[in-house]
């Protein structure tokens with residue numbers, strides 16, 4: 170297998186949402202926001218970009234192999250593509266990932282995707298304002314996080330570049346900076362919760378849980 174094979178294919182003009190995440194483990198919340206983003210932002214693909222390790226999280230995640238396997242088992246839609254692209258790029262900070270990734274896929278229209286909790290903390294990311302200006306950002310609602318996200322330093326600094334949710338489908342075509350925060354049915358589930366339930370064993374050979382739950386409004 171050539172090194173290139175680690176990088177998903179993209180056709181010219183394809184609208185691709187990049188969902189970076191620890192996925193430790195992946196769960197129904199990830200599936201829910203991926204479907205939501207595909208529909209609301211009119212995306213062709215959502216790439217689940219499994220992180221080697223969130224630079225802001227002290228705790229190291231489960232092995233990449235285990236997380237990739239669990240993501241592939243859960244992501245049941247062919248439009249969702251699971252990738253360990255950051256391991257192959259040798260990047261961990263999102264800005265560095267994008268600096269390496271965007272020039273490789275000049276014809277594609279990328280949108281960075283994240284839950285509302287991440288927008289609330291976005292100003293703590295390395296070179297976050299560069300990211301804001303590099304590509305459009307689609308933010309998916311998360312229970313209890315909407316207010317913090319809407320009032321966050323990033324939201325306030327870029328308030329003039331906010332795209333109203335009813336125009337969300339235009340996001341992939343907009344020049345950055347441009348961001349949109351969606352509200353709607355949400356899933357109250359996190360990897361932390363699943364780990365606390367002991368459903369994500371750290372010993373080899375364990376069976377990951379998909380953490381099934383239903384959307385709430």
Ligand SMILES: Nc1ncnc2c1ncn2[C@@H]1O[C@H](COP(=O)(O)OP(=O)(O)OP(=O)(O)O)[C@@H](O)[C@H]1O
Pocket residue numbers: 188189190191192193197198199202282283284285286287309310311312355356357358359360361362
């Ligand atoms: N239930 C959810 N609703 C909305 N966004 C979510 C949800 N779960 C995860 N996300 C988003 O998906 C991305 C990856 O999240 P991550 O893999 O860290 O899951 P998590 O449940 O937040 O994990 P942890 O509890 O370990 O912090 C982040 O942008 C996060 O905001």
Ligand SMILES: O=C(O)c1ccc[n+]([C@@H]2O[C@H](COP(=O)([O-])O)[C@@H](O)[C@H]2O)c1
Pocket residue numbers: 188189190191192218220222223224225226261262263264287293294295
């Ligand atoms: O670049 C940063 O400084 C940075 C800080 C925190 C999180 N991130 C990225 O945000 C994504 C979501 O992380 P997580 O752990 O909340 O799933 C994942 O791709 C991380 O690498 C990136």
